[in-house]
Amino acid sequence: MRGFGAPLLISLGLVAVDAVMSLLLPVLIRHGIDQGVTRMALGAVWAAAGLGLFTVLVQWAAQIGETRMTGRTGERVLYSLRLKIFAQLQRLGLDYYERELTGRIMTRMTTDVDALSTFLQTGLVTAFVSVVTFFGIMVALLVIDVQLALVVFVTLPPLIIATFFFRRASVKAYELARERVSAVNADLQESVSGLLILQAFRRERSGRQRFADGSDSYRRARIRGQWLISVYFPFVQLLSSVAAAAVLIMGAHRVDAGTLTTGALVAYLLYIDLFFAPVQQLSQVFDGYQQATVSLGRIQELLQEPTSTKAADEPLEVLSLRGDIVFEDVDFAYGDDEEALREVSLAIPAGQTVAFVGETGAGKSTLVKLVARFYDPTGGRVTVDGADLRALDLTSYRHRLGVVPQEAYLFQGTVRDAIAYGRPDATDAQVEAAARAVGAHDMIATLDGGYLHEVAERGRNLSAGQRQLIALARAELVDPDILLLDEATAALDLATEAVVNQATDRVAGRRTTLVVAHRLTTAARADRVVLMDHGRIAEDGTHEQLLQLGGRYAQLWRTFVGAAEPGEPVASSA
Structure with missing residues (x-):
């Protein structure tokens, strides 16, 4: 809340003025009745009426001011909160996104923030005014008449007990509702993302049923909260009516006995109505308050989520890299699952292109992700130019990397x-030069608008090959010292793969390049091939050396080229 202190203090001051003005009206009415009506003094009546009108106008102005000030402050708070959430989402490691559903993450930024927004805009002022008014009226009741105040206060124990149980039960109900709406959002996001598969396998009906079941579960959780409100609100109104009836009966006897004035009794009845009104108002905003409380707790949980790639106490700035990469007895496991890497030791000299091959789950992509420091090893260390990656400034280090994933992700724009x-900040000439360097310029020239061609979400209006060429141009433009290619041609046809x-060869140049390869033609062109097997390095050497070795890689190559006899010599196509 740093930076919001002054606006909040002003808002609290206006809330206090609003509450005080509402407390003054019964006093002025009492004065008008006792000093004016009872004594037939018209001047006292006019004076009370004039002061009452002034009080109402002041209260009206205070309400305008507090609503505007609270609204503006609330929007500033929400703006700051959204920025913090977004920054935190960017800081978190890939492990967080692998264990959390995308829909749940989106709920934090949308539904949870919206719940806070609704409460700050509509409920916060009402809550402040109600609290101040409630305690102010308690004091006024005691000042006017202690005996009648005791009659009213008899209703406080059942009110407090009911409020306690209502709050405890409603908190659970709203937490359950928030959890279930997150599940509904996650299911919706997954269904939309996988719509092609859903329609291809004719799973629309089961998808609708699953979504309906999740929505019904959310509806039942909300109905539980509404049921609690339907019981609590009328109970508060009942207590208010009982207190008013008791005061009216006792007050009438006191007026008849001459120990209480008529104006005091009227003022007391007005105060009783005002006394329970804040409780009812608080109950009415309680729905929004509970949602906001649950949402705030979930947002705080997200903001307190530690990143798996923590920054060093004194990180080393990276201006450039030679590109020497060393894995020193590296172990790694995704969460509590089976280890993905075991005792991996590998030295890659600067400028060398290394292809990692092996079966799915062998640890190829994990090695590349460790070099990019998307994860930190659970054992051993990874060094670049002799420095542990955990000691480097992560932002400046990644500026020296070029990353091309298996599925090139393109953001909306041109x-x-x-x-x-x-x-x-690259110029148009530099952008075009990068495209020409990787051979993407001719392809881009065929697009409607060329370099100004609009790219749809995720680049879905471009072919896989076009997206991959643009991704390579994107990597070339940053002029990286280390290039990481994670199965960049796995999903392409042979013609597109060749392009x-x-x-890729142009981008690799003299840079240190790590390639995760499913197709062995890609591995055959590398300076060095590393075969991974169950998280360990099984074979290491050039393409020709591994073929001569006659091991697992040679078997994979024979299978790839369709050799019939294992004993026959295998020709290299490198």
Whole structure:
């Protein structure tokens, strides 16, 4: 709340003025009745009426001010909160996103923040005014008449007990409702993302049923909260009526006995109505308050989530890299699952292109992710140019990397924007030069608008090969010292693969390049091939050396080229 102190203090001051003005009206009415009506003094009546009108106008002005001030402050708080959430989401490691559903994450930024927004805009002022008014009226009741105050206060124990149980039960109900709406959002996001598969396998009916079941579960949780409100609100109204009736009966006897004035009794009845009104108002905003409380707790949980790639106490700035990469007895496991890497030791000299091959789950992509420091090893260390990656400034280090994933992700914008994503200040000439360097310029020229061609969400209006070429141009533009290619051609047809491979060779150049390869033609062109097997390095050498070795890699190659006899010599196509 740093920076919001002054506006909040002003808002509290206006709330206090609003509450005080509402407390003054019964006093002025009492004065008008006792000093004016009873004594037939018209001047006292006019004076009370004039002061009452002034009080109402002051209260009206205070309400305008407090609503505007609280609203503006609330929007500033929410704006700051959204920025903090977004920054935290960018800091968190990939492990968080692998264990959390996307829909649940989106709920934090949308539904949970919206719940806070609704409460800050509509409920906060009402809550402040109600609390101040409630305690102010308690004091006024005691000042006017202690005996009648004791009659009213008899209703407080059942009110407190009911409020306690209502709050405890409603908190559970709203926490359950928030959890279930997160599940509904997650299911919706997954269904939309996988719509092609859903329709291809004719799973629309089961998808609708699953969504209906989740929505019904959310509805039942909300109905539970509404049922609690339907019991609590009328009970508060009942206590208010009982207190008013008791005061009226006792007050009438006191007026008849001459120990209480008529104006005091009227003022007391007005105060009783005002006394329970704040409780009812608080109950009415309690729904929003509970939702906001649950949402705030979930947002705080997200903001307190530790990142798996913590920054060093004194990180080393990275201006450039030679590209020497060393894995020193590296172990790694995704959460509590089976280890993905075991005792991996590997030295890659600067400028070398290394292809990692092996079966799915062998640990190829994990090695590349450790170099990018998307994860930290659970044992051993990874060094670049002799420095442990955990000691480097992560932002400046990643500026020296070029990353091309298996599925090139392109953000909305133009093709030019997509290429310049890692270097927004690049000129048009530099963007075009990067595209030409990887052989993407001719492809881009065929697009409607060329470099100004609009790229749809995730680049879905481009082919896989076009997206991959643009991703390579994006990597080329940042002029990386280390290039990481994670199965960049796995999903491409042979013709497109050949084009992308040529572009990859251009980008690799003299840089240190790590390639995760499913197709062995990609591995055959590398300076060095590392075969991974169950998280360990099984074979290491050039393509020709591994073929001569006659081990697992040679078997994979024979299978790939369709050799009939294992004993026959295998020709290299490198």
